[in-house]
Amino acid sequence: MINWDDYRVLLAIQRSTSLRAAAKSLGVNHSTVQRRCTTINQKYASKLIEQTGASYRLSELGLALSETAEKLESLILEDERLYAASQIELAGEIKLSLPPPFLQFLLLDDINGFRREHPGIKLTVQSSFKLADLNLSEAHVVIRVSNHPAEHLVGHRLFPIGVNYYANQDYLNNTARRDLQWITAQVGPEHNAWIADSPYPEAPCHLSIDDITARHQAAASGHGMIRGANYIASHFPDLVPLHKASDTPFQDVWVLTHPDFIGLPRIKRLIQALVSALKQKRQVIEGNI
Template sequence: MENWDDYRFILALDRSGTVRSAANLLGVTHSTVSRRLAIINDRYGQPVFERIAGGYQPTEWGTQLVQAAQQIEGISFSADRRRKANETELSGPITLSIPDVLGQFLLLDYLIDFSRQYPGIELILQSTYRFADLDRSEADVVIRGVAKPPEHLVGRRLFPYALSYYARYDYLEKTAPSDRCWITLPSPAGVPSWIATSPFPDAPVRMTSDDITLIHQAAKQGHGMVRNACYLGDPDPDLVRLPQSPPPFPVADFWVLTHPDLKATPRIKLLMRFLASALLQNQDLIEGKMGSA
């Protein structure tokens, strides 16, 4: 490409499929993307993208440019990681990708303490349940509870987090059996399969949400029964495990991971050790061994 900035626009349009979505990805206006696409088409003397129902797709020539742009992007990300790897001071930014509830309900105080101990390190928290792409520098460090993370990442495997069943401490007393219900995450099957082996298998699902914090708050306020992580439910004085609940069941191991290029960066190593220590200090809680409040 004659203009190396073209690749950002080409990749954004290829990945999003529409001018408007590409503009959102790039943080520019809709008209800027349209104007830039016209310039790119003119520069190469043939269309790079063609209109289809609902958006754009690359032409045969455009596909070749997309592949070249992906290579350029990979080189750019690699160069940025190598730059970070050569930084030896305990200062500079670290982007940490962490599940929202883990940050809010378990590790927030630890993260604040880390920032106080190391004021030269700028901790950038990325709260998401999606596994950040470390190859594309979406994050420097991730904490995830997964069965099998990407094999090329490096770090530490810890122990599994566990789930149990919870309701407000007075929910069963104040709610007639016919009115008891579950609040759950959305399930492709409609009714989650785990309800069949729960303490109340005949209770219906009355509400679903993809927001775990909202589900937790709904249970605290007495609106239904939930299945939640033990580190979320057990310390909460408003919640108790449901009677006849089976022992908490492990789901997936927690991992603290980074990209191989960053494994020797002092500030990255420091944060990873700090996070592993914080999780280990709460292992009994995370594994559901402390019981309900």
């Protein structure tokens, strides 16, 4: 195969769970990918893409060629990163990826201030818990909460997020101890070992909410107790720490980029701005650790 577009189709089929997902990753519609698959199979002596009902998958030969495609993709992305790093002006694109609560509760004003200060920089903010892949240039700068980020990334390790146990005061006052219940991210003791160290280790989990902000809202509304982040809980006046509960460290905050981007002035400037803004908010993020 010598056509990069054909390789891209193979990679999209390999990495996607459906033809529609493959089409989305390629930025085309479903019928276009269908036609491309047919054309690829007609161009080569052996079928590279097999269809079973509505499902598409790579043949054995297609899988072998997809390995070549991944190597080519890696080289192309490396070229793109190096080209971006060669642009020395404080202008151009920056893709920033960070967890939604960091944008909502900590950095929205600071990011907007950075945008106003640097009108030549086109800043795209990806607010998601999905980890952007810097090797694939899905982002140029990321804020991560982790004790073990990818070792090849470079940047700043700041300080840990402080967590505590919270509930609505009326809920605590009006609920018998035997009726107190936890709101957690996932159900199951393997996910909630921290309950054993809480002021109410005997209380069960009756509600699971995967969205961290919604958990805080549910607790503030009197639906149960949570282990919450101090910087989020501070935005909910109805949340109070449980009696005899103290702030404890959770995981560290990092501001990171790919080594190919660290020399780029606009990337440096954004990292400096984010680090400065987060350090100014250290007390609300850490609490009284």
